[in-house]
Structure formats: C-alpha cells, structure tokens
Amino acid sequence: MRLLVVEDDKDLNRQIVAALGLAGYAVDRAFDGEEGWFLGDTEPYDAVVLDLGLPKKDGVSVLSDWRRAGRTMPVLILTARDRWGDKVQGFDAGADDYVVKPFHMEEILARLRALLRRAAGHASSEFCCGPVSLDARAGRVFVDGNLIKLTSHEYRLLSYLMHHAGKVVSRAEIVEHLYDQDFDRDSNTIEVFVARLRKKLGVDIIQTVRGLGYLLGPPDA
Numbered sequence: 001m002r003l004l005v006v007e008d009d010k011d012l013n014r015q016i017v018a019a020l021g022l023a024g025y026a027v028d029r030a031f032d033g034e035e036g037w038f039l040g041d042t043e044p045y046d047a048v049v050l051d052l053g054l055p056k057k058d059g060v061s062v063l064s065d066w067r068r069a070g071r072t073m074p075v076l077i078l079t080a081r082d083r084w085g086d087k088v089q090g091f092d093a094g095a096d097d098y099v100v101k102p103f104h105m106e107e108i109l110a111r112l113r114a115l116l117r118r119a120a121g122h123a124s125s126e127f128c129c130g131p132v133s134l135d136a137r138a139g140r141v142f143v144d145g146n147l148i149k150l151t152s153h154e155y156r157l158l159s160y161l162m163h164h165a166g167k168v169v170s171r172a173e174i175v176e177h178l179y180d181q182d183f184d185r186d187s188n189t190i191e192v193f194v195a196r197l198r199k200k201l202g203v204d205i206i207q208t209v210r211g212l213g214y215l216l217g218p219p220d221a
Contacts, residue, residue, distance in 0.1 A: 001156070002046055033058055037061075047073055047075070049076050051078045093143040127165070128197075143202060167215070170213035
C-alpha cells in the first residue's frame with residue numbers, strides 16, 4: 001500500500017515516514033501544502049496523512065481541492081490539541097479521521113490500518129484467502145498456521161492483493177501502489193515477485209488473468 005505524508009515539521013515528517021516504512025508501506029512525503037496537493041492530485045495513494053497547519057496552502061484547502069477533484073483516498077488529518085475547530089473544518093472538508101498532536105506513532109499506524117481496511121471493505125485487520133492469512137497489525141503472514149518469511153516487497157504485494165481479493169489487479173496498478181515515487185519502477189519485476197510469492201506460499205491463490213493482471217482467490221475458485 002502506498003501512502004503520502006504531508007507535514008511541514010521535517011523531524012516529525014521523517015519520524016512518520018520511517019515508522020510507516022518499517023510497517024511495510026511505500027511512502028512519499030511533502031513539506032508544504034502546494035507540493036502535497038500536487039502529489040495527492042496526480043498519484044494514486046491508498047491513504048494520506050495530512051497536517052492542517054501547512055505553509056503555502058493550508059491542509060483544509062488541500063483536502064477540499066482533492067475532494068472537489070474527485071480524489072477519494074482516505075485522509076487522516078493531524079491537528080494541534082487546542083484547535084478543535086480544525087477538526088470540524090477537516091471533517092467538513094472530507095477528512096476520514098484525525099489524530100491530535102502530540103501523538104503516539106502506534107496510534108497513527110492503527111488508525112491508518114483501520115482506514116485502509118474499511119476502504120477495501122474489510123472489517124478486520126486479519127485477511128484470509130484459503131489457507132493463507134495476513135495479519136496487517138503485526139505484519140505477518142501464515143499458511144495453515146505456519147509463519148512464512150517474506151521480503152518487504154513480497155509482503156507489500158501480498159497485502160495489496162489481499163486488500164483487493166476477488167478483483168483483477170493490473171501490473172501497472174501494482175507498480176503504482178508498491179513503490180514510492182523515488183523508486184526505479186519496472187513492471188517486469190512484478191512477475192518476479194509474484195513467482196517468488198507463489199513459491200513461498202506453496203498454494204495457488206494468485207491467478208494470472210491473461211492480458212489483464214492478477215486475481216487473488218481461494219485455490220479451488
């Protein structure tokens with residue numbers, strides 16, 4: 001899953017990006033409202049962490065412009081403790097949730113997991129497909145109850161497919177959501193990751209849909 005962090009405090013921005021990266025997400029960053037708006041308007045993010053007190057263009061304006069343009073990704077806003085009015089403005093502008101500064105990083109991670117699973121139509125942090133289960137909270141994958149070790153890119157790929165189980169996902173879409181903007185993207189590597197993932201899982205839940213992409217479903221589907 002690919003996320004965007006828009007926060008002008010460089011230290012806080014770095015901390016959030018690092019925590020999200022360790023949690024298995026591909027993360028882009030912006031330090032002002034204009035850059036954040038542009039990235040959110042042109043890139044297919046799965047969710048955004050958006051500070052409201054931004055230079056050049058405030059967070060409420062950024063969010064309002066995204067929603068007017070039809071951008072529907074979940075947005076988690078950050079607001080100062082004594083500015084409750086910002087929360088109301090943020091929700092009215094189209095925010096999905098908020099976190100008050102200062103905050104614990106685990107709260108950011110938990111709220112983003114909730115937003116991502118709700119956006120995908122899932123009620124739980126545990127995703128299952130046949131004998132394969134993915135625990136988004138712990139970042140672990142099991143097959144028949146046995147822990148499977150995956151690389152970060154293999155985990156990201158499986159997580160994205162799990163969030164979109166039952167739907168055909170193109171290689172181009174996977175590339176857009178698997179890597180951050182600074183990564184040298186190559187759709188051919190997706191085939192390599194899929195092959196490795198199939199081998200490690202040992203069950204046929206990732207189907208190739210000729211000319212379209214991949215479909216995750218139970219082995220007997």
